[in-house]
Amino acid sequence: MADQGPCWQQIVIIGMGMIGGSLAAGIKTRHLAKTVTAWDKNPASLQQAQDAGVIDRAGESLADAVSGADTSSDLVILAVPIQAIAPTFQALHDIQTTDTLITDVSSVKSAIITAAREVFGKVPANLVPGHPIAGSEKSGFAAADSKLFEQHRVILTPVDNTARQAIDKVSSLWQKLGAEVVEMTPTHHDILLAQTSHLPHLLAYALVDTLSGQGDDLEVFQYAAGGFRDFSRIAASDPAMWRDIIRTNNKPVLKVLDRYLDEVRKIKHLIEQDDAEELEALFRRAKSARDHFSALTALDKE
Amino acid sequence: MADQGPCWQQIVIIGMGMIGGSLAAGIKTRHLAKTVTAWDKNPASLQQAQDAGVIDRAGESLADAVSGADTSSDLVILAVPIQAIAPTFQALHDIQTTDTLITDVSSVKSAIITAAREVFGKVPANLVPGHPIAGSEKSGFAAADSKLFEQHRVILTPVDNTARQAIDKVSSLWQKLGAEVVEMTPTHHDILLAQTSHLPHLLAYALVDTLSGQGDDLEVFQYAAGGFRDFSRIAASDPAMWRDIIRTNNKPVLKVLDRYLDEVRKIKHLIEQDDAEELEALFRRAKSARDHFSALTALDKE
Numbered sequence: 001m002a003d004q005g006p007c008w009q010q011i012v013i014i015g016m017g018m019i020g021g022s023l024a025a026g027i028k029t030r031h032l033a034k035t036v037t038a039w040d041k042n043p044a045s046l047q048q049a050q051d052a053g054v055i056d057r058a059g060e061s062l063a064d065a066v067s068g069a070d071t072s073s074d075l076v077i078l079a080v081p082i083q084a085i086a087p088t089f090q091a092l093h094d095i096q097t098t099d100t101l102i103t104d105v106s107s108v109k110s111a112i113i114t115a116a117r118e119v120f121g122k123v124p125a126n127l128v129p130g131h132p133i134a135g136s137e138k139s140g141f142a143a144a145d146s147k148l149f150e151q152h153r154v155i156l157t158p159v160d161n162t163a164r165q166a167i168d169k170v171s172s173l174w175q176k177l178g179a180e181v182v183e184m185t186p187t188h189h190d191i192l193l194a195q196t197s198h199l200p201h202l203l204a205y206a207l208v209d210t211l212s213g214q215g216d217d218l219e220v221f222q223y224a225a226g227g228f229r230d231f232s233r234i235a236a237s238d239p240a241m242w243r244d245i246i247r248t249n250n251k252p253v254l255k256v257l258d259r260y261l262d263e264v265r266k267i268k269h270l271i272e273q274d275d276a277e278e279l280e281a282l283f284r285r286a287k288s289a290r291d292h293f294s295a296l297t298a299l300d301k302e
Numbered sequence: 303m304a305d306q307g308p309c310w311q312q313i314v315i316i317g318m319g320m321i322g323g324s325l326a327a328g329i330k331t332r333h334l335a336k337t338v339t340a341w342d343k344n345p346a347s348l349q350q351a352q353d354a355g356v357i358d359r360a361g362e363s364l365a366d367a368v369s370g371a372d373t374s375s376d377l378v379i380l381a382v383p384i385q386a387i388a389p390t391f392q393a394l395h396d397i398q399t400t401d402t403l404i405t406d407v408s409s410v411k412s413a414i415i416t417a418a419r420e421v422f423g424k425v426p427a428n429l430v431p432g433h434p435i436a437g438s439e440k441s442g443f444a445a446a447d448s449k450l451f452e453q454h455r456v457i458l459t460p461v462d463n464t465a466r467q468a469i470d471k472v473s474s475l476w477q478k479l480g481a482e483v484v485e486m487t488p489t490h491h492d493i494l495l496a497q498t499s500h501l502p503h504l505l506a507y508a509l510v511d512t513l514s515g516q517g518d519d520l521e522v523f524q525y526a527a528g529g530f531r532d533f534s535r536i537a538a539s540d541p542a543m544w545r546d547i548i549r550t551n552n553k554p555v556l557k558v559l560d561r562y563l564d565e566v567r568k569i570k571h572l573i574e575q576d577d578a579e580e581l582e583a584l585f586r587r588a589k590s591a592r593d594h595f596s597a598l599t600a601l602d603k604e
Contacts, residue, residue, distance in 0.1 A: 133527050152527060192521060195513050197528030202569060203505065204529070205588040210558070210565045211497050212591035219494060221595035225435050225454060226499030227506070230532045235592045239585035243578055250573050256512070257570055261563070263512045267504060268559055271552050276545055283541035286507040289514035290537045293523035 008033035009073035012066050014088060016045040019105050019132065020079030021144025024054040026177045029146040039065035048141045063095045070100050075173065078104040083244045086115040093119050103128045103170045107193060108249040109157040109186035125163040128170040129186065130156045132179060137236040150178030157186040194252035199260060201234050201242055208235040310335035311375035314368050316390060318347040321407050321434065322381030323446025326356040328479045331448040341367035350443045365397045372402050377475065380406040385546045388417040395421050405430045405472045409495060410551040411459040411488035427465040430472040431488065432458045434481060439538040452480030459488040496554035501562060503536050503544055504555065510537040
């Protein structure tokens with residue numbers, strides 16, 4: 001892709017964790033904005049970003065960071081924990097930046113729409129809720145990576161009121177960072193992510209906690225090559241962040257969790273009854289689905 | 303390590319699947335035996351092994367394969383599915399190879415001891431039950447890899463009657479293949495593997511089956527980067543093999559499955575009560591255990 005120079009005047013990133021830092025690094029590396037400004041309530045994260053040279057300016061405050069970022073060539077990206085989204089909307093509202101083009105990266109989307117409606121009175125036309133599916137068990141600016149979003153999906157969840165132009169501009173930024181952008185409703189996003197991300201994290205925490213609480217902890221981890229390692233990796237994820245994601249998306253999570261519990265109880269019953277036929281049929285169905293779709297989606301190459 | 307030439311006269315491998323094939327390839331590559339003989343009830347697997355040049359001789363039958371492998375410089379390795387162990391013991395018994403040094407690679411050990419006792423009248427002193435922790439979701443000779451066992455653990459589960467010399471000889475073979483050998487009782491092995499391998503596989507099959515049975519299958523797999531991929535990989539494992547492993551090790555599996563179900567129900571309750579504090583405490587405990595032990599065991603490097 002030919003580099004056509006910066007398409008953005010100023011991009012302001014609120015939050016210099018792994019995602020915010022990766023955005024700054026990716027935008028800087030690819031020269032996608034004339035100025036990258038950042039703010040983080042933790043001065044150390046902001047300092048790390050400055051030292052790494054991925055931002056041009058560190059705001060003195062949230063208000064200072066977003067000051068002047070109110071033209072159609074500016075963008076404010078909220079890369080803060082999900083619990084901090086509503087207060088950040090409030091702060092933006094207080095400093096009258098309603099017309100500013102805003103996007104976010106939160107893992108739950110309905111809650112973002114609700115928070116926006118509560119703070120701004122309606123969902124601003126220039127707010128484009130988004131979610132890059134590029135998490136990892138790592139967190140913090142130290143885990144920032146300019147290539148984090150390459151060949152990963154970004155879900156945008158606009159509402160009826162969202163301006164098409166705003167969606168297209170945010171979409172274009174993600175594409176320039178190497179991501180594939182898809183659109184869906186906030187509700188659909190939250191149900192899908194409850195299944196593919198929130199439930200697996202919850203189950204991984206549950207398994208590691210179950211096993212490490214028993215007998216010789218170290219031994220369980222020494223034999224992790226037997227399959228346990230796949231589960232234990234995501235249990236290294238940030239506990240406070242996942243607490244908030246799961247609380248915020250509790251209804252879809254509880255719904256799929258109930259389905260999963262039913263399935264595991266069914267398997268337990270099959271083992272108790274020593275029902276070889278049904279047990280194999282179930283495993284075979286799972287393997288077929290996985291093999292079929294991994295071929296279609298190149299699951300193992302990611 | 304200096305190559306001191308073949309230490310074995312003849313190694314006979316029964317079963318040319320991923321593990322048997324990897325053993326043949328590893329032994330051949332490292333010149334650990336003068337002759338590598340194989341037998342598999344599936345002629346195609348045997349042919350593949352011959353074509354790949356990892357065996358010197360394909361037996362006409364099980365009896366033909368093991369004929370002459372009865373000196374202290376010979377070894378018979380059973381790399382057959384767990385359900386085939388008892389019939390194979392019976393076949394070996396019928397052709398009077400009781401004094402032959404025998405080892406196996408099965409995922410459940412108590413059942414091997416029981417089968418040996420039933421067939422031979424007692425556990426032969428020259429039978430060394432073993433289990434390389436080097437599985438993968440792949441199976442069959444096509445997945446054979448001469449380096450499969452390097453830097454992986456192999457568990458040997460001798461009983462009181464097992465000859466020390468036999469244990470040491472089998473241990474030495476695994477070490478020459480790059481593995482780290484540990485010894486434990488069959489019962490301890492089965493409880494440990496129920497936790498680190500059998501339960502994770504069962505949970506992975508359950509999750510893939512739960513999610514793929516709902517709505518647009520493909521979509522779930524497309525967003526697997528959110529955490530689901532870690533679970534779905536092991537659900538690609540051989541269904542018949544895992545059916546038999548879980549049936550054979552049903553008691554330890556059901557015990558840890560009950561503990562896991564209790565833990566997941568506890569988490570469900572915490573979400574329903576919106577108990578942020580306890581939810582975070584549980585996630586934090588799991589992360590601490592994982593971080594602590596992954597540092598000790600170099601979990602991410604494997």
